[in-house]
Every structure is written in structure tokens, then in C-alpha cells.
Amino acid sequence: MTAPTDHLARLIDDARRIVVFTGAGISTESGIPDFRSPNGIWSNQRIIYFDEFVASREARIEAWTRLLDGRPRLMGATPNAGHRAIARLAEQGKVTEVITQNIDGLHQSSGVSRDRVIEIHGNATYAKCLACGERHEYADIEPAFRETGEPPTCRVCNGIVKSATISFGQAMPEEEMARAGAAARACDLFLAIGSSLVVYPAASLPVAAKRSGAKLVILNRDPTDLDGYADLVLNAEIGPTLGRIVGVN
Numbered sequence: 001m002t003a004p005t006d007h008l009a010r011l012i013d014d015a016r017r018i019v020v021f022t023g024a025g026i027s028t029e030s031g032i033p034d035f036r037s038p039n040g041i042w043s044n045q046r047i048i049y050f051d052e053f054v055a056s057r058e059a060r061i062e063a064w065t066r067l068l069d070g071r072p073r074l075m076g077a078t079p080n081a082g083h084r085a086i087a088r089l090a091e092q093g094k095v096t097e098v099i100t101q102n103i104d105g106l107h108q109s110s111g112v113s114r115d116r117v118i119e120i121h122g123n124a125t126y127a128k129c130l131a132c133g134e135r136h137e138y139a140d141i142e143p144a145f146r147e148t149g150e151p152p153t154c155r156v157c158n159g160i161v162k163s164a165t166i167s168f169g170q171a172m173p174e175e176e177m178a179r180a181g182a183a184a185r186a187c188d189l190f191l192a193i194g195s196s197l198v199v200y201p202a203a204s205l206p207v208a209a210k211r212s213g214a215k216l217v218i219l220n221r222d223p224t225d226l227d228g229y230a231d232l233v234l235n236a237e238i239g240p241t242l243g244r245i246v247g248v249n
Contacts, residue, residue, distance in 0.1 A: 005234070008217060008232060014189075017096050019186075022101065026239075029080045063163075064141075079109050081248055089246060097183040101202055104125070105124075118176050120177060120202055122165035124164070129157060130162055131160065136161050181205065192216065192217065194220055197220075197226045216229065217232045221237065222235065
């Protein structure tokens with residue numbers, strides 16, 4: 001009987017167009033906490049919904065305090081073997097797109113070109129204006145916020161500035177979701193890695209790929225609701241598993 005890792009290696013070798021879809025599980029191995037586990041971020045912080053953030057100065061202050069206090073952990077994280085294995089496959093031309101629910105930028109840090117990474121939940125490494133879209137760097141925001149306690153506003157239009165992530169109640173980014181859907185439908189192998197596959201519409205992407213004829217592989221430490229739909233399921237550590245298959249440390 002073929003070992004699951006050997007089966008995955010063969011599927012990767014045979015594929016011409018691989019799309020990788022990643023969730024929090026790949027980044028927890030880099031020391032970034034997830035959101036949904038019993039010890040995750042949402043277990044000890046209340047959720048600030050998008051509408052509340054926009055409407056309430058106090059909510060914006062709370063959100064910015066949390067974000068800036070938590071930045072050292074995010075900034076100190078580095079790509080692990082899982083990220084590096086995906087980057088190697090992208091370098092080889094096997095992986096055409098990386099769709100990620102993660103907001104940490106580690107796929108780009110690992111060497112995947114920015115034009116191949118589709119961030120459907122945004123990016124926590126910078127902020128932008130909700131009105132005009134101007135990008136703002138935290139290094140420019142933090143000193144004034146720490147000194148005055150006032151939530152930042154846009155230097156261009158004076159609009160509300162928020163981390164460039166998708167909050168609860170905020171619309172999903174249309175361009176990124178359209179790109180992700182097109183990529184899923186065009187691939188011949190869809191690797192769902194480190195995702196619980198319970199957050200929609202993101203969790204519909206593996207189904208779209210499978211229905212379009214792709215092989216579906218799920219690599220996650222815990223079972224998911226889509227396991228019965230997949231061609232191969234590996235419940236294992238992500239970095240060590242991908243690292244062995246692709247040949248990276």
C-alpha cells in the first residue's frame with residue numbers, strides 16, 4: 001500500500017498547474033497563534049466588527065492598541081519548512097497561485113512572488129485608508145498613536161485608517177476572490193493546507209477545484225468537513241511533511 005506522503009509526492013510530480021490554499025495551521029508552526037482554537041486569539045479577545053470599528057472612536061482605539069501591541073510577535077515570525085516547500089514548488093513552476101487566508105505575509109517572505117499570492121483576508125503588515133485606499137506603514141502611525149491615543153486618519157483624505165485585513169462584517173475583496181475562484185477552477189491539483197475549511201466563501205474554493213476536475217489534497221493536523229470529498233487526506237504536521245516531500249529544511 002502506498003504511503004500517503006508518497007501518494008502526495010506522485011500527485012505533485014504529475015501535476016502541471018498546482019494551486020495551494022493555506023490557512024492558519026501553516027503559520028502556527030512559525031509561532032503565530034491561530035484564531036479559532038481554545039487558546040487562539042478569539043478565546044481571550046472580543047471581536048470588533050467592521051461596523052463598530054467605523055462607527056466608534058473607542059473601538060478604533062481598542063483595535064489599534066491590540067494590533068500595535070501584538071506586532072512584535074508577527075514581525076518576529078519567519079517562514080517555516082512548509083512555506084519554503086511551497087516557495088520551491090512555485091520556483092519550479094509547479095505552483096501557479098497561492099491562495100491564503102493568512103494575514104502574515106510569510107508566503108512572500110519565503111520567496112513566493114507577490115503576484116502569485118492571493119490574500120483573501122488581507123494583510124496585517126500594513127494599513128490603508130478605508131476611503132481612498134492609501135497605504136500607510138505602521139512605523140509612520142505608531143509614534144503619534146502612542147503619544148496622543150487618537151486613532152490614525154489618512155494623510156491624503158483624512159479618512160479612517162485600518163489594518164489592511166478583512167474584519168468580521170467587512171466585505172470580502174472582490175478582485176482577490178475572483179482571482180482565487182478562477183485559479184481554483186483552472187488547476188489540476190488543489191492543495192488545501194492548514195485550514196479548518198469552515199470559513200466561507202473561502203472554503204468553497206476546494207469544492208470548485210474538485211468540481212472542475214482537479215485532484216484535491218487536504219493536509220491538516222485535524223480532520224475537516226471536506227475530508228470525504230478529497231482524493232487524499234494527510235493528518236500530519238505541515239512543515240515536516242512538505243519539507244520531506246519537496247526536499248527543503
